[in-house]
Amino acid sequence: MSAPSNLTDCYTHELKDLISANDQMSTVVEKLHEAATNDALKSHLKKTIEGIEKHTDTIKQLLEDCGESGKEHCKGMEGLCKEARKHAIEEAPHLNAVQDVVILSQYQRLCHYGICGFGTARAFADGLGKADHSSKLEKITADIYNSDEEMTKVAETCVNEAARA
Template sequence: MSAPANLTDCYTEELSDLWSANDQMEKVVRDLAEKAGDQKLADRLSRSADGIQKHTETIRKLLEECGEDEKEHCKGMEGLVKEARKHALDADIEDDDVRDVVIIAQYQRMCHYGICGFGTAKAFAEALGKSDHVAKLDKITESIYDADENMSDLAERSANLEAR
């Protein structure tokens, strides 16, 4: 994509980047779910991946409404995915409880990146007067916050304790 010329361009570029980020995150979250030792963690990650997939469909629809249909490769999420693979999937961690703690940490890093991106997109949509887009982006952001908080709760109540 070329350099943005206006706020509409900034908005569509942000959505295009989020589309790519979500595609990348969904794949690695499914892999993390398969590697998780704790069934509750695996289930939460699987549900999260399904939610990410739904968010991606929303992004695609918002982009279509803006006359765009391409995603822009997200290098930020690419780096986070590489880190998740390195530390949680490819690392030679023998203790499942320790791996689960690492999985949670990597998952939350990706969530926080998503919160930032969706918050930015929402701010752009607000400035552009796209109230229907704002509502959808706000719902996605709330969903990511909830997933992050649920993962923190799981870590605090069980995973971190088991990894001691």
């Protein structure tokens, strides 16, 4: 990407970055889902994969509305995905309950990156007077917040307790 020269450039770059981030996150969440043993955790990870796909479709529509397409590799998400694979899968604890705790914590790190990225894109859309875009990005950000909160409940009600033993 060349250096942005205006807010529109910043916005379209952010959208392209989010497409890449979502693609990477979807791949790693599928692996986390396969490795998880707790039913509530597995169920939530499965729902997340579907949500990421919907969010990616929305981002692509917003980008097309700006006369742009494609994606730009997101190095931030690349690093988070690498860490998630390392800690939750490749070098995972040998106890299922403990691995589930690690999976959940790595998942939440991925979510927090998404909250930041989508919040930034929403702020750019607001600055550009793109109310429809802002509304859609606000909805995605809320979805990610809700997912993070649901995962916290999974941690507090079953996963952490099982790993404590």
